[in-house]
Amino acid sequence: MKIGSRRKQAVASAIVIAGALALGGCAGMGKKAATTLPxxxxxxQLYDAKGADRGRADFYRDTNGLRIELVARGFAASTYGMHVHSVGRCDGPKFTTAGPHWNPTNAQHGRDNPLGAHHGDLPNLVVEPDTIGRATLTLVGTRLTGEGGLLDADGATFVIHAGPDDMKTDPSGNSGDRVACGVIVMGGG
Known part of the structure; x- marks a missing residue:
């Protein structure tokens, strides 16, 4: 090998090493600390009548009212009614202690009912085959606490029913038995 070839090879190697170092340095730039969700x-926390974990509903205050982020686990592919109920108790097996739907304005039930809907009405949860049920819901004009707030003296619950809500039949939308229930509590837990 000639001396000139060695020099070209050394220069080429130095460029490759310098480039790698520069890219490595750039890779660290702009990185933020681990992102945390709000x-x-x-x-x-949702449970079924046997006490099995069936998911979670997280409530966030926003400018429109309350946003609910739901993850529902262990549900077969189907459509399920969901409601906010007026009492903060989930005694199994039927969860009747959760009381009726949360209805601070004494409206009728159902988004398709000309005399409805009340604040506890929610859209149906649709679970596709081989998936976890997910939904983002909004309770417009709803407060979490304070006068007229969701978490009053006797609390509130989030309930998933066995069947779909027909969105018009008062008082429950013919959505069937209560199959999962969770008491709504302050904080992210």
Whole structure:
């Protein structure tokens, strides 16, 4: 090998090493500390009648009212009614202690009912085959605490029913038995 070739090879190696060092340095630039999700203002851990974990509903205050982020586990592919109920108790097996739907304005039930809907009405949860049920819901004009707030003296619950809500039949939308329930508590837990 000629001396000139060695020099070209050394220069080429130096460029490769310098480039690698520069890229490594750049890779660290602009990196932020681990991103953290906002902590929920309240949450409800959902359980079925046997005490099995069935998911979680996180509640966040926002400019429109309350946003609910739901993750529902262990549900077969189907459509399920969901409601906010007026009492903070989930005694199994039927969860009737959760009381009726949360209805601070004494409206009728159902988004398709000309005399409805009340604040506890929510859209149906649709679970596709082989998936976890997820939904983002908004309770417009709803406060978490304070006068007229969701978490009053006897609390509130998040309930998933066995069947779909027909969105018009008062008082429950013909959504069937209560199959998962969670007491709504302050904080992200």
């Amino acid at each position: 902590v929920a203002d309240a949450h409800a």
